[in-house]
Amino acid sequence: MESKNARLGLQLFFVYLLLYGGFVMINAFAPEMMERTPVAGINLAILYGFGLIVAALLLALLYGMICKGEDETATSSNNASISDNASSTKEDA
Amino acid sequence: MIHEASNQAIFLFLAFVGFTLGLSFWLGRKATSSEGYFAAHGQIPWFVNGIAFAGDYLSAASFLGICGMIAVSGYDGFLYSIGFLAGWIVALFVVAEPMKRLGKFTFADALDAKFNSKGIKLAAGISTLVVSVFYLIPQMVGAGVLVEPLLGLPHWAGVVMVGTVVIMIVVTAGMVSTTWVQFLKGSLLVFFSGILTWMILARGFSTEPAGPNQRIFKTVGPLAVDATSSDAVNNAALESVGGTLVPADAGWVDQPYVRIDHGNGDTSVWRIDPTADGDGITLRECQWVTERVGKVDMINGKPKGTGEGEAVLDPVGRVSKLPGGKTETGPLGLAEFFSTLQNSEVILWRKTEFREADDAKTSVYYPKPTPGSAVLRPGENPKFAGIRKPDIAGKLNFLSLMLALFCGTASLPHILIRYYTVKDESAARKSTIVGIASIGIFYVLTLYLGLGAMTSGAMDVTNSNMAAPLLAKSMSTWLFGAISAIAFTTVLGTVSGLILASAGAVTHDLCSSYLGWEMTDTEKVRLAKISSVVVGCIAILLGIQFKGMNVGYLVGWAFSVAASANLPALVMILFWQKTTKEGVIAAIIVGMVSSLGWILLSADTFKDVYGLSGHPGFVPFSQPGIVTIPLGFLTLVLVSMMTRKPEAAIAG
Numbered sequence: 248m249e250s251k252n253a254r255l256g257l258q259l260f261f262v263y264l265l266l267y268g269g270f271v272m273i274n275a276f277a278p279e280m281m282e283r284t285p286v287a288g289i290n291l292a293i294l295y296g297f298g299l300i301v302a303a304l305l306l307a308l309l310y311g312m313i314c315k316g317e318d319e320t321a322t323s324s325n326n327a328s329i330s331d332n333a334s335s336t337k338e339d340a
Numbered sequence: 341m342i343h344e345a346s347n348q349a350i351f352l353f354l355a356f357v358g359f360t361l362g363l364s365f366w367l368g369r370k371a372t373s374s375e376g377y378f379a380a381h382g383q384i385p386w387f388v389n390g391i392a393f394a395g396d397y398l399s400a401a402s403f404l405g406i407c408g409m410i411a412v413s414g415y416d417g418f419l420y421s422i423g424f425l426a427g428w429i430v431a432l433f434v435v436a437e438p439m440k441r442l443g444k445f446t447f448a449d450a451l452d453a454k455f456n457s458k459g460i461k462l463a464a465g466i467s468t469l470v471v472s473v474f475y476l477i478p479q480m481v482g483a484g485v486l487v488e489p490l491l492g493l494p495h496w497a498g499v500v501m502v503g504t505v506v507i508m509i510v511v512t513a514g515m516v517s518t519t520w521v522q523f524l525k526g527s528l529l530v531f532f533s534g535i536l537t538w539m540i541l542a543r544g545f546s547t548e549p550a551g552p553n554q555r556i557f558k559t560v561g562p563l564a565v566d567a568t569s570s571d572a573v574n575n576a577a578l579e580s581v582g583g584t585l586v587p588a589d590a591g592w593v594d595q596p597y598v599r600i601d602h603g604n605g606d607t608s609v610w611r612i613d614p615t616a617d618g619d620g621i622t623l624r625e626c627q628w629v630t631e632r633v634g635k636v637d638m639i640n641g642k643p644k645g646t647g648e649g650e651a652v653l654d655p656v657g658r659v660s661k662l663p664g665g666k667t668e669t670g671p672l673g674l675a676e677f678f679s680t681l682q683n684s685e686v687i688l689w690r691k692t693e694f695r696e697a698d699d700a701k702t703s704v705y706y707p708k709p710t711p712g713s714a715v716l717r718p719g720e721n722p723k724f725a726g727i728r729k730p731d732i733a734g735k736l737n738f739l740s741l742m743l744a745l746f747c748g749t750a751s752l753p754h755i756l757i758r759y760y761t762v763k764d765e766s767a768a769r770k771s772t773i774v775g776i777a778s779i780g781i782f783y784v785l786t787l788y789l790g791l792g793a794m795t796s797g798a799m800d801v802t803n804s805n806m807a808a809p810l811l812a813k814s815m816s817t818w819l820f821g822a823i824s825a826i827a828f829t830t831v832l833g834t835v836s837g838l839i840l841a842s843a844g845a846v847t848h849d850l851c852s853s854y855l856g857w858e859m860t861d862t863e864k865v866r867l868a869k870i871s872s873v874v875v876g877c878i879a880i881l882l883g884i885q886f887k888g889m890n891v892g893y894l895v896g897w898a899f900s901v902a903a904s905a906n907l908p909a910l911v912m913i914l915f916w917q918k919t920t921k922e923g924v925i926a927a928i929i930v931g932m933v934s935s936l937g938w939i940l941l942s943a944d945t946f947k948d949v950y951g952l953s954g955h956p957g958f959v960p961f962s963q964p965g966i967v968t969i970p971l972g973f974l975t976l977v978l979v980s981m982m983t984r985k986p987e988a989a990i991a992g
Contacts, residue, residue, distance in 0.1 A: 256432070256433035256434060256436075257433065257434065259429075259433050260429060260430065260433035260434055263426070263429045263433075267422075267426045267429075267742075267746060270422070271738075271739060271742045274419070274718050274719075274727055274738065274742075275727050275735045275738050275739055276735065278717065278718055278719050278727050278728055281717050281718055282713060282717045284679075284682065287675050287679055288675075288678070288679030288682055288683070289675055289678045289679055289682070290678075290682060290713070290716050290717060292415055292716060292717050292718055293415070293418075293678055293716060293787070296415075296418055296419075296421075296422050296787075297784060299422050299425070299426065300421075300422065300425055300780045300783055300784055301780070303425055303426065303428065303429055303776055303780060304776055304777055304780050306429065306433075307428075307429075307432055307772070307773045307776045307777075308773060310432065310433065310769070310773075311769060311770060311773045314766070314769060
């Protein structure tokens, strides 16, 4: 659980939590702000909404890229832990 | 509305569904061991699994419910898209890898990997069953919605059809075939949604009727009348429309409508809208339905039907004003689509319900011209209108829903079991990223599809769930057949995934682990198949019962229950060393019971399920998440602290 992947995952999770929380809070407590049209006549509600979807994808890709790097450097230890777990679950069954 | 079947559409539909089933059976004949049945031998390629995630996840709710909600009230439906996608972040960053490390077949296995407790298996098994059944309801409702316009069959027939086919799939197949079917369906759904979006953009907006048969509802006025005097209003209406007044009786009293008799059995109903400046009224032509138990519905005062002297509801939904007084925009760009709509005016349709003198229920559907800027902002849907009021309950309701959507994805049993169909954590991670990408693209498209349907002139006022298929129908019959077939297989896929998860819960968690039944592999698979049939039948019955509700909204509730029951236990086991098995059991039970109870006692359930309109319910707002998710966490922490063994405390 204390692996670098898990820690990175949590960090990225909190980044997204801030973005999402901001969106939800503006909607709940300042909905009129969402009606403004800052760019190209499109309102903030749509911009922020699309932004959240794009941000999710970007963070996921970032996570995938960084974790992959880690896999390559620490293949042996990861593999060991996976096979340990695999054998223990087999015994359970 | 009465929906007529089209041969082309039916042909395409049957071909597609037949192909899917054939594929499913062909792949399924290999799956005989329980490892293969539940987890596809852990050998599904990660890319396929990723798209299958999308296939599992983009259920009837996403496609039918979200599009429908956007088509009826604008931006609010898109809030579901955003929340559903955000939930994947929780799944990927917090839950995915630890889950894969801990579990084997089911959610309960993952929870129980550390404790090996029968109690946990029982609690988790039950919660898996409850969440799956709750999530099955909207899928079944969606199935009924699809066959109505496609095959011209009643709602219940669709529900029974899906139920039967799915039971067949699950009984003959298993996880391998389910995964490949989901892969196929996930890719086609995104692809065809893209085509539809492209067609919407190419068509642009138009204030003209959508076709030669499109009925244009009349507007009279503004008339300079004192809106507070009903006599003055009635007289003005008769003067401009003609005919004789039908006096208001029973539920019609004090409603903002005038009924006018034109002779020959023709009646019209007009909505009285005070003008903005308050010194006059505008009359808008309405449609209305009167339902009497055991009799044919009356549409606009005539029996429902397409023959002489009969009437049907007309399709609606169009742009009434475009910027610069244009009548047509021509093809639009992705951004231009929104900026044009922002400055247009759209006719939305709303409903008033009341009782006639003989207790029949009348629903009047009236046009409501709405500025595009209001359509594209949150808070137009009556269920979300609370965010625009000073009252805190409405805001909490909204926060609660967004929290449940955020937390729900990672707690859905049928999503979780897909982590076990790939070979390791790296593959699970990669397939989640592929899943997020395809689901994200689809959700961006839902906003175009929903708004396209809103302005397509093809909407059915009685059922928001039909928006996406009807939009396709307004484009081309073939496309309609294709979209319906994909949506139908969407339902099939999601339902089979859910039933499989339930069957896993019954077989592994309840019978094998809790009751301690000794079973061979073959017996396990047989038991799983029997439970599939039982769960399938329950789902069919509930699907018929919940007919009228927006399926997206129903899924929101399923997410609330999933998040409240499963998430606290899952997260705490992964991240808090001091969690005890008693804490886990208590959290699951408290979360499940409190969220279910909250939903069953909410005003929305009283109105839409029990049929008691106007009942305030027994809870302050309808969405339980904001109360019951923290309650689950709190329960887990408190019970764990009370039941912690002294030596464990020292060690930890």
